[in-house]
């Protein structure tokens with residue numbers, strides 16, 4: 001009798017321990033921001049796991065992030081969580097034009113769209129860079145898509161009416177509301193990255209794009225031609241991983257593109 005009880009107790013303890021181990025393993029896989037050991041340094045695909053806490057920065061009203069094995073799926077309705085003159089006038093987020101921009105608005109107003117991007121949870125650098133094309137090259141933390149420094153017909157944005165960017169660095173086009181350039185330093189701008197270390201979004205190769213500065217306030221000095229480097233961010237809990245920065249160089253006037261270089265990873269299609 002006593003012996004049986006002892007065995008039962010042993011089994012019970014074993015089950016408890018097993019469950020505990022499973023939980024720990026799951027945490028190690030999903031919660032890279034708490035990992036400091038070598039697990040992080042070689043991720044699932046040989047890349048370094050993207051810190052999951054970065055996805056907390058995305059606008060939850062527009063963006064849904066799901067984690068499926070070795071993949072992260074980012075879906076957005078494209079509706080930003082900040083004010084803009086591009087909102088329809090009856091929308092509470094509609095504002096009048098603010099200084100420095102939107103002298104002339106491009107046609108169309110912000111409306112619901114659908115964007116879906118599936119990336120590796122541990123993206124790797126590719127052997128060669130890939131030039132970006134027209135259309136969405138990433139998804140910003142607001143939910144709107146990120147475009148490169150070109151407008152339709154592959155014209156650089158300075159040839160297009162740059163005055164139609166709003167303070168968020170976005171305007172409307174045939175494919176909807178989208179960002180080309182860093183936001184402007186105006187009182188209306190309370191959320192978007194301006195000359196700081198904030199997360200801007202995720203690009204189609206799965207690498208995160210941050211503002212111009214590092215967490216310590218310095219401008220990174222070791223960036224590659226795309227603005228990328230290995231380093232820590234506010235999300236990585238001290239672990240170095242590859243990420244992009246907005247390159248701290250004025251393109252023309254007070255305009256800095258969000259991302260004008262080649263993708264250093266393997267691009268995924270944004271549906």
Ligand SMILES: [Zn+2]
Nearest residue numbers: 147151173180
């Ligand atoms: Zn555009």
Ligand SMILES: [Zn+2]
Nearest residue numbers: 214220231232
């Ligand atoms: Zn950095």
